[in-house]
Amino acid sequence: MKDPVRVAVTGGAGQISYSLIFRIATGEMLGHDQPIILQLLEIPPAMDALKGVIMELNDCAFPLVTEIHGTDNPEEAFYDANYALLVGSKPRGKGMERSDLLKANGDIFSVQGKALNDYAARDVKVLVVGNPANTNALIAAENAPDLNRNQFTAMMRLDHNRSLSQLAQKTGTLVTDIDGMMVWGNHSSTQFPDLSHATVKGQAALDLVDQDWYENDFIPTVQKRGAAIIEARGASSAASAASAAIDHMRNWVSGTNGQIVSMGIPADGSYGIEPGIMYSFPVTCDNGEFKIVQDLEINDFARERMQATEDELRSEREAVAHLL
Numbered sequence: 001m002k003d004p005v006r007v008a009v010t011g012g013a014g015q016i017s018y019s020l021i022f023r024i025a026t027g028e029m030l031g032h033d034q035p036i037i038l039q040l041l042e043i044p045p046a047m048d049a050l051k052g053v054i055m056e057l058n059d060c061a062f063p064l065v066t067e068i069h070g071t072d073n074p075e076e077a078f079y080d081a082n083y084a085l086l087v088g089s090k091p092r093g094k095g096m097e098r099s100d101l102l103k104a105n106g107d108i109f110s111v112q113g114k115a116l117n118d119y120a121a122r123d124v125k126v127l128v129v130g131n132p133a134n135t136n137a138l139i140a141a142e143n144a145p146d147l148n149r150n151q152f153t154a155m156m157r158l159d160h161n162r163s164l165s166q167l168a169q170k171t172g173t174l175v176t177d178i179d180g181m182m183v184w185g186n187h188s189s190t191q192f193p194d195l196s197h198a199t200v201k202g203q204a205a206l207d208l209v210d211q212d213w214y215e216n217d218f219i220p221t222v223q224k225r226g227a228a229i230i231e232a233r234g235a236s237s238a239a240s241a242a243s244a245a246i247d248h249m250r251n252w253v254s255g256t257n258g259q260i261v262s263m264g265i266p267a268d269g270s271y272g273i274e275p276g277i278m279y280s281f282p283v284t285c286d287n288g289e290f291k292i293v294q295d296l297e298i299n300d301f302a303r304e305r306m307q308a309t310e311d312e313l314r315s316e317r318e319a320v321a322h323l324l
Protein backbone atom coordinates (compact mmCIF):
# COMPACT_ATOMS: atom_id res chain seq x y z
CA MET A 1 0.00 0.00 0.00
CA LYS A 2 1.20 3.54 -0.76
CA ASP A 3 1.92 6.04 2.04
CA PRO A 4 -1.05 8.34 2.75
CA VAL A 5 -1.07 11.82 1.23
CA ARG A 6 -2.60 14.87 2.88
CA VAL A 7 -5.54 16.55 1.16
CA ALA A 8 -6.71 19.90 2.52
CA VAL A 9 -10.19 21.16 1.64
CA THR A 10 -11.41 24.59 2.74
CA GLY A 11 -15.07 25.40 3.17
CA GLY A 12 -15.47 21.82 4.37
CA ALA A 13 -19.03 22.36 5.60
CA GLY A 14 -20.25 24.04 2.40
CA GLN A 15 -22.42 22.57 -0.33
CA ILE A 16 -19.65 21.83 -2.87
CA SER A 17 -17.59 20.09 -0.20
CA TYR A 18 -20.57 17.93 0.75
CA SER A 19 -20.13 16.23 -2.60
CA LEU A 20 -16.41 16.81 -3.15
CA ILE A 21 -14.91 15.38 0.04
CA PHE A 22 -16.85 12.14 -0.25
CA ARG A 23 -15.66 11.61 -3.81
CA ILE A 24 -12.06 12.35 -2.86
CA ALA A 25 -12.47 9.81 -0.07
CA THR A 26 -13.54 7.06 -2.50
CA GLY A 27 -10.34 7.53 -4.50
CA GLU A 28 -11.84 9.25 -7.55
CA MET A 29 -9.30 12.08 -7.44
CA LEU A 30 -6.02 10.38 -6.60
CA GLY A 31 -6.69 6.75 -7.41
CA HIS A 32 -8.22 3.79 -5.67
CA ASP A 33 -4.89 2.69 -4.22
CA GLN A 34 -3.95 6.02 -2.62
CA PRO A 35 -4.66 6.36 1.12
CA ILE A 36 -5.67 9.86 2.21
CA ILE A 37 -5.50 12.05 5.28
CA LEU A 38 -8.28 14.65 5.11
CA GLN A 39 -7.57 18.10 6.60
CA LEU A 40 -10.74 20.20 6.53
CA LEU A 41 -10.84 23.94 7.17
CA GLU A 42 -13.84 26.00 8.21
CA ILE A 43 -14.54 29.28 9.95
CA PRO A 44 -15.58 29.17 13.65
CA PRO A 45 -19.36 29.60 13.09
CA ALA A 46 -19.37 26.56 10.78
CA MET A 47 -17.35 24.24 13.02
CA ASP A 48 -20.45 22.43 14.32
CA ALA A 49 -21.60 21.77 10.77
CA LEU A 50 -18.09 20.55 9.91
CA LYS A 51 -18.27 18.19 12.87
CA GLY A 52 -21.41 16.72 11.33
CA VAL A 53 -19.67 16.24 7.97
CA ILE A 54 -16.80 14.47 9.72
CA MET A 55 -19.27 12.22 11.56
CA GLU A 56 -20.74 11.23 8.20
CA LEU A 57 -17.30 10.67 6.68
CA ASN A 58 -16.50 8.38 9.60
CA ASP A 59 -19.81 6.58 9.09
CA CYS A 60 -18.86 5.82 5.48
CA ALA A 61 -15.89 3.75 6.74
CA PHE A 62 -13.96 4.64 3.59
CA PRO A 63 -11.08 2.15 3.30
CA LEU A 64 -8.71 4.81 1.86
CA VAL A 65 -9.23 7.42 4.58
CA THR A 66 -6.67 6.96 7.34
CA GLU A 67 -7.25 10.19 9.32
CA ILE A 68 -9.69 13.12 9.31
CA HIS A 69 -8.94 16.48 10.90
CA GLY A 70 -11.31 19.44 11.16
CA THR A 71 -9.96 22.84 12.15
CA ASP A 72 -10.54 26.58 11.89
CA ASN A 73 -6.81 27.24 11.72
CA PRO A 74 -5.34 27.49 8.17
CA GLU A 75 -1.88 26.53 9.45
CA GLU A 76 -3.20 23.21 10.75
CA ALA A 77 -5.33 22.59 7.69
CA PHE A 78 -2.41 23.11 5.30
CA TYR A 79 0.21 21.38 7.45
CA ASP A 80 2.27 19.19 5.09
CA ALA A 81 -0.63 19.22 2.60
CA ASN A 82 0.17 17.61 -0.75
CA TYR A 83 -3.06 18.84 -2.32
CA ALA A 84 -5.13 21.86 -1.32
CA LEU A 85 -8.61 22.56 -2.68
CA LEU A 86 -9.60 26.08 -1.70
CA VAL A 87 -13.37 25.98 -1.92
CA GLY A 88 -14.41 28.16 1.02
CA SER A 89 -15.06 31.80 0.34
CA LYS A 90 -17.43 34.58 1.20
CA PRO A 91 -20.62 34.67 -0.88
CA ARG A 92 -21.73 37.92 -2.42
CA GLY A 93 -24.05 39.55 0.11
CA LYS A 94 -26.99 41.87 -0.55
CA GLY A 95 -25.91 45.23 -1.93
CA MET A 96 -22.31 44.06 -2.17
CA GLU A 97 -20.38 45.38 -5.16
CA ARG A 98 -18.04 43.08 -7.08
CA SER A 99 -15.13 45.12 -5.70
CA ASP A 100 -16.37 44.46 -2.12
CA LEU A 101 -16.48 40.74 -2.92
CA LEU A 102 -12.97 40.85 -4.33
CA LYS A 103 -11.73 42.58 -1.22
CA ALA A 104 -13.50 40.25 1.27
CA ASN A 105 -12.19 37.17 -0.47
CA GLY A 106 -8.80 38.73 -1.10
CA ASP A 107 -8.27 38.87 2.64
CA ILE A 108 -9.10 35.16 2.95
CA PHE A 109 -6.82 34.10 0.12
CA SER A 110 -3.84 36.18 1.22
CA VAL A 111 -3.98 34.51 4.66
CA GLN A 112 -4.33 31.08 3.06
CA GLY A 113 -1.52 31.75 0.56
CA LYS A 114 0.80 32.63 3.44
CA ALA A 115 -0.21 29.53 5.39
CA LEU A 116 0.41 27.34 2.32
CA ASN A 117 3.78 29.01 1.87
CA ASP A 118 4.81 28.31 5.45
CA TYR A 119 3.21 24.93 6.18
CA ALA A 120 2.27 22.94 3.06
CA ALA A 121 4.40 20.25 1.44
CA ARG A 122 6.91 21.88 -0.92
CA ASP A 123 5.29 20.23 -3.94
CA VAL A 124 1.70 21.08 -2.94
CA LYS A 125 -0.77 21.38 -5.80
CA VAL A 126 -3.40 24.07 -5.17
CA LEU A 127 -6.79 24.38 -6.87
CA VAL A 128 -8.87 27.47 -6.14
CA VAL A 129 -12.62 26.98 -6.57
CA GLY A 130 -13.97 29.82 -4.39
CA ASN A 131 -14.99 32.85 -6.42
CA PRO A 132 -13.67 35.02 -7.93
CA ALA A 133 -11.53 31.92 -8.48
CA ASN A 134 -8.87 33.24 -10.88
CA THR A 135 -8.07 36.35 -8.88
CA ASN A 136 -8.24 34.46 -5.56
CA ALA A 137 -5.69 32.02 -7.00
CA LEU A 138 -3.48 34.93 -8.01
CA ILE A 139 -3.64 36.38 -4.49
CA ALA A 140 -2.81 33.03 -2.91
CA ALA A 141 0.13 32.51 -5.29
CA GLU A 142 1.48 36.01 -4.72
CA ASN A 143 1.38 35.46 -0.97
CA ALA A 144 3.37 32.23 -1.26
CA PRO A 145 6.77 33.42 -2.52
CA ASP A 146 8.56 30.19 -1.57
CA LEU A 147 6.29 28.10 -3.79
CA ASN A 148 6.31 28.05 -7.57
CA ARG A 149 3.50 30.04 -9.20
CA ASN A 150 2.66 26.99 -11.30
CA GLN A 151 1.60 25.18 -8.11
CA PHE A 152 -1.51 27.44 -8.09
CA THR A 153 -4.44 26.96 -10.43
CA ALA A 154 -8.04 28.17 -10.70
CA MET A 155 -11.00 26.02 -11.63
CA MET A 156 -12.26 26.41 -15.20
CA ARG A 157 -13.13 22.76 -15.61
CA LEU A 158 -16.80 23.24 -14.87
CA ASP A 159 -16.98 25.70 -17.78
CA HIS A 160 -15.05 23.24 -19.93
CA ASN A 161 -17.35 20.36 -19.02
CA ARG A 162 -20.44 22.50 -19.60
CA SER A 163 -19.09 23.29 -23.07
CA LEU A 164 -18.56 19.60 -23.85
CA SER A 165 -22.06 18.77 -22.75
CA GLN A 166 -23.68 21.57 -24.76
CA LEU A 167 -21.86 20.58 -27.95
CA ALA A 168 -22.57 16.88 -27.48
CA GLN A 169 -26.27 17.59 -27.00
CA LYS A 170 -26.40 19.85 -30.05
CA THR A 171 -24.65 17.34 -32.33
CA GLY A 172 -26.35 14.25 -30.89
CA THR A 173 -23.02 12.73 -29.91
CA LEU A 174 -21.22 11.75 -26.72
CA VAL A 175 -18.85 14.00 -24.81
CA THR A 176 -16.20 11.36 -25.47
CA ASP A 177 -16.59 11.99 -29.23
CA ILE A 178 -15.29 15.56 -28.75
CA ASP A 179 -11.67 16.70 -28.82
CA GLY A 180 -10.04 20.11 -28.73
CA MET A 181 -12.57 21.87 -26.50
CA MET A 182 -11.18 24.90 -24.68
CA VAL A 183 -12.36 27.80 -22.56
CA TRP A 184 -10.21 30.93 -22.32
CA GLY A 185 -9.94 33.57 -19.62
CA ASN A 186 -11.88 34.20 -16.46
CA HIS A 187 -14.43 32.04 -14.61
CA SER A 188 -17.10 34.70 -15.15
CA SER A 189 -19.55 35.73 -17.83
CA THR A 190 -16.65 37.09 -19.94
CA GLN A 191 -15.10 33.63 -20.35
CA PHE A 192 -14.70 32.49 -23.95
CA PRO A 193 -15.74 28.91 -24.72
CA ASP A 194 -14.03 28.39 -28.06
CA LEU A 195 -15.23 25.89 -30.66
CA SER A 196 -12.76 26.81 -33.38
CA HIS A 197 -10.40 23.93 -32.58
CA ALA A 198 -13.01 21.44 -31.42
CA THR A 199 -13.77 18.30 -33.38
CA VAL A 200 -16.65 15.85 -33.09
CA LYS A 201 -15.75 12.33 -34.22
CA GLY A 202 -12.83 13.94 -36.05
CA GLN A 203 -14.96 16.52 -37.91
CA ALA A 204 -14.56 20.25 -37.25
CA ALA A 205 -17.28 21.27 -34.77
CA LEU A 206 -17.89 24.53 -36.61
CA ASP A 207 -18.79 22.56 -39.77
CA LEU A 208 -21.52 20.80 -37.79
CA VAL A 209 -23.20 23.78 -36.11
CA ASP A 210 -24.06 27.17 -37.56
CA GLN A 211 -22.33 30.37 -36.55
CA ASP A 212 -25.57 31.80 -35.17
CA TRP A 213 -25.92 28.91 -32.70
CA TYR A 214 -22.25 29.22 -31.75
CA GLU A 215 -22.39 32.97 -31.11
CA ASN A 216 -25.89 33.47 -29.79
CA ASP A 217 -26.67 30.21 -28.06
CA PHE A 218 -23.61 28.14 -27.18
CA ILE A 219 -21.34 30.93 -25.89
CA PRO A 220 -23.96 32.74 -23.75
CA THR A 221 -25.40 29.45 -22.45
CA VAL A 222 -21.99 28.36 -21.15
CA GLN A 223 -21.16 31.84 -19.85
CA LYS A 224 -24.43 32.12 -17.94
CA ARG A 225 -24.88 28.50 -16.89
CA GLY A 226 -24.14 29.25 -13.24
CA ALA A 227 -26.99 31.76 -13.07
CA ALA A 228 -29.35 29.35 -14.88
CA ILE A 229 -28.62 26.65 -12.28
CA ILE A 230 -29.36 29.08 -9.44
CA GLU A 231 -32.62 30.05 -11.14
CA ALA A 232 -33.70 26.42 -11.58
CA ARG A 233 -32.38 24.87 -8.37
CA GLY A 234 -32.59 27.79 -5.99
CA ALA A 235 -28.95 27.14 -5.11
CA SER A 236 -25.68 27.38 -6.98
CA SER A 237 -23.95 24.50 -8.78
CA ALA A 238 -22.53 22.10 -6.24
CA ALA A 239 -22.27 18.49 -7.41
CA SER A 240 -21.14 19.56 -10.88
CA ALA A 241 -18.57 21.93 -9.37
CA ALA A 242 -17.29 19.13 -7.14
CA SER A 243 -17.08 16.81 -10.14
CA ALA A 244 -15.11 19.41 -12.10
CA ALA A 245 -12.70 19.86 -9.18
CA ILE A 246 -12.09 16.10 -9.14
CA ASP A 247 -11.49 16.10 -12.93
CA HIS A 248 -9.09 19.06 -12.68
CA MET A 249 -6.97 17.52 -9.93
CA ARG A 250 -7.06 13.98 -11.34
CA ASN A 251 -5.83 15.20 -14.72
CA TRP A 252 -3.17 17.46 -13.20
CA VAL A 253 -1.82 14.58 -11.12
CA SER A 254 -2.32 11.65 -13.48
CA GLY A 255 -2.16 13.29 -16.90
CA THR A 256 -4.58 13.84 -19.76
CA ASN A 257 -3.17 11.34 -22.28
CA GLY A 258 -2.77 14.13 -24.79
CA GLN A 259 -6.36 15.38 -24.38
CA ILE A 260 -6.84 19.13 -24.08
CA VAL A 261 -8.47 20.47 -20.91
CA SER A 262 -8.97 24.03 -19.63
CA MET A 263 -7.19 25.25 -16.50
CA GLY A 264 -6.82 28.70 -14.93
CA ILE A 265 -3.03 29.06 -14.66
CA PRO A 266 -0.44 31.82 -14.43
CA ALA A 267 -0.27 33.55 -17.82
CA ASP A 268 3.23 33.27 -19.26
CA GLY A 269 2.87 35.44 -22.36
CA SER A 270 1.45 32.64 -24.53
CA TYR A 271 -1.11 33.89 -27.05
CA GLY A 272 -0.19 37.46 -26.14
CA ILE A 273 -1.87 37.22 -22.72
CA GLU A 274 0.32 39.30 -20.48
CA PRO A 275 1.81 37.61 -17.41
CA GLY A 276 0.47 38.69 -14.01
CA ILE A 277 -3.01 37.15 -14.13
CA MET A 278 -4.51 33.67 -13.76
CA TYR A 279 -6.02 33.01 -17.16
CA SER A 280 -7.63 29.86 -18.49
CA PHE A 281 -5.67 28.22 -21.31
CA PRO A 282 -5.97 24.96 -23.20
CA VAL A 283 -3.46 22.63 -21.57
CA THR A 284 -2.35 19.04 -21.53
CA CYS A 285 -0.97 17.44 -18.35
CA ASP A 286 1.82 14.94 -17.97
CA ASN A 287 4.04 13.92 -15.06
CA GLY A 288 2.17 16.18 -12.65
CA GLU A 289 2.66 19.28 -14.78
CA PHE A 290 0.45 21.24 -17.15
CA LYS A 291 1.64 22.62 -20.45
CA ILE A 292 -0.14 25.23 -22.55
CA VAL A 293 -1.08 23.95 -26.01
CA GLN A 294 0.86 26.22 -28.36
CA ASP A 295 0.52 27.44 -31.95
CA LEU A 296 -3.25 27.34 -32.25
CA GLU A 297 -4.51 29.74 -34.87
CA ILE A 298 -6.49 32.58 -33.31
CA ASN A 299 -8.94 34.38 -35.59
CA ASP A 300 -10.32 37.90 -35.04
CA PHE A 301 -13.55 36.62 -33.48
CA ALA A 302 -11.58 34.66 -30.88
CA ARG A 303 -8.99 37.38 -30.31
CA GLU A 304 -11.65 39.94 -29.42
CA ARG A 305 -13.21 37.64 -26.84
CA MET A 306 -9.86 36.54 -25.40
CA GLN A 307 -8.98 40.19 -24.97
CA ALA A 308 -12.27 41.09 -23.22
CA THR A 309 -11.83 38.39 -20.59
CA GLU A 310 -8.15 39.35 -20.16
CA ASP A 311 -9.21 42.97 -19.59
CA GLU A 312 -11.62 41.85 -16.87
CA LEU A 313 -8.90 39.88 -15.10
CA ARG A 314 -6.59 42.88 -15.27
CA SER A 315 -9.22 45.08 -13.65
CA GLU A 316 -9.80 42.46 -10.92
CA ARG A 317 -6.06 42.44 -10.35
CA GLU A 318 -6.05 46.22 -9.96
CA ALA A 319 -8.86 46.01 -7.38
CA VAL A 320 -6.72 43.74 -5.16
CA ALA A 321 -3.31 45.24 -5.96
CA HIS A 322 -2.70 46.01 -2.27
CA LEU A 323 -2.84 42.28 -1.48
CA LEU A 324 -0.29 41.20 -4.09
Ligand code: NAX
Pocket residue numbers: 010011012013014015016017041042043046087088089090091108128129130131132133155156157158159187226236237238241
Ligand atom coordinates in the same frame (compact mmCIF):
# COMPACT_ATOMS: atom_id res chain seq x y z
P1 NAX B 1 -21.15 27.48 0.51
O1 NAX B 1 -21.50 28.85 0.97
O2 NAX B 1 -22.15 26.38 0.59
O3 NAX B 1 -19.85 26.99 1.30
C1 NAX B 1 -18.75 27.79 1.49
C2 NAX B 1 -18.14 27.37 2.81
O4 NAX B 1 -16.92 28.08 2.96
C3 NAX B 1 -19.01 27.74 4.01
O5 NAX B 1 -19.22 26.58 4.80
C4 NAX B 1 -18.19 28.78 4.75
O6 NAX B 1 -18.34 28.71 6.16
C5 NAX B 1 -16.78 28.41 4.31
N1 NAX B 1 -15.80 29.51 4.43
C6 NAX B 1 -15.99 30.84 4.30
N2 NAX B 1 -14.85 31.50 4.53
C7 NAX B 1 -13.92 30.57 4.82
C8 NAX B 1 -12.56 30.64 5.19
N3 NAX B 1 -11.93 31.81 5.32
N4 NAX B 1 -11.90 29.49 5.43
C9 NAX B 1 -12.53 28.31 5.33
N5 NAX B 1 -13.83 28.16 5.00
C10 NAX B 1 -14.51 29.29 4.75
O7 NAX B 1 -20.60 27.66 -0.97
P2 NAX B 1 -20.40 26.55 -2.10
O8 NAX B 1 -21.64 26.40 -2.88
O9 NAX B 1 -19.77 25.35 -1.50
O10 NAX B 1 -19.37 27.33 -3.06
C11 NAX B 1 -18.06 27.62 -2.64
C12 NAX B 1 -17.39 28.57 -3.61
O11 NAX B 1 -17.28 28.00 -4.90
C13 NAX B 1 -18.17 29.89 -3.81
O12 NAX B 1 -17.24 30.95 -3.83
C14 NAX B 1 -18.73 29.72 -5.20
O13 NAX B 1 -18.99 30.96 -5.83
C15 NAX B 1 -17.63 28.96 -5.88
N6 NAX B 1 -17.93 28.28 -7.14
C16 NAX B 1 -16.95 28.23 -8.07
C17 NAX B 1 -17.10 27.56 -9.26
C18 NAX B 1 -16.01 27.51 -10.28
O14 NAX B 1 -16.25 26.97 -11.35
N7 NAX B 1 -14.80 28.03 -10.05
C19 NAX B 1 -18.39 26.90 -9.60
C20 NAX B 1 -19.25 26.62 -8.40
C21 NAX B 1 -19.24 27.68 -7.34
O15 NAX B 1 -20.12 28.69 -7.70
